[in-house]
Amino acid sequence: MTELMRDLRYAFRILLKHPSSAAIVVITLALGIGANTAIFGLVDRILLKSLPVRNPDELRLVLWTGHSRIPMHGGSGYSPILYGVQAHSSFSYAMCKLLAGSVS
Numbered sequence: 192m193t194e195l196m197r198d199l200r201y202a203f204r205i206l207l208k209h210p211s212s213a214a215i216v217v218i219t220l221a222l223g224i225g226a227n228t229a230i231f232g233l234v235d236r237i238l239l240k241s242l243p244v245r246n247p248d249e250l251r252l253v254l255w256t257g258h259s260r261i262p263m264h265g266g267s268g269y270s271p272i273l274y275g276v277q278a279h280s281s282f283s284y285a286m287c288k289l290l291a292g293s294v295s
Contacts, residue, residue, distance in 0.1 A: 253290065254278040 206213040
């Protein structure tokens with residue numbers, strides 16, 4: 192414990208002698224703590240908290256396979272390759288209404 196106190200006093204004296212180094216240390220710590228807090232807040236909101244729906248454990252991802260009659264350019268929907276077949280999650284409005292009507 193005495194070595195730790197001696198090291199801290201030495202570090203404090205060095206930082207007092209070189210204010211620019213002290214500013215760099217403070218800015219680095221502030222950026223590190225701020226980035227860590229922001230990333231944890233994002234991960235907490237996305238991965239750790241449950242969704243604000245009645246039964247989040249009953250949610251499902253609906254995918255379809257086959258050839259689309261509408262050209263699908265990347266960036267819309269979720270399109271994984273399952274068992275070597277391209278699957279899609281984009282649906283037309285009419286299909287969404289049809290699916291929503293069959294659930295309720």
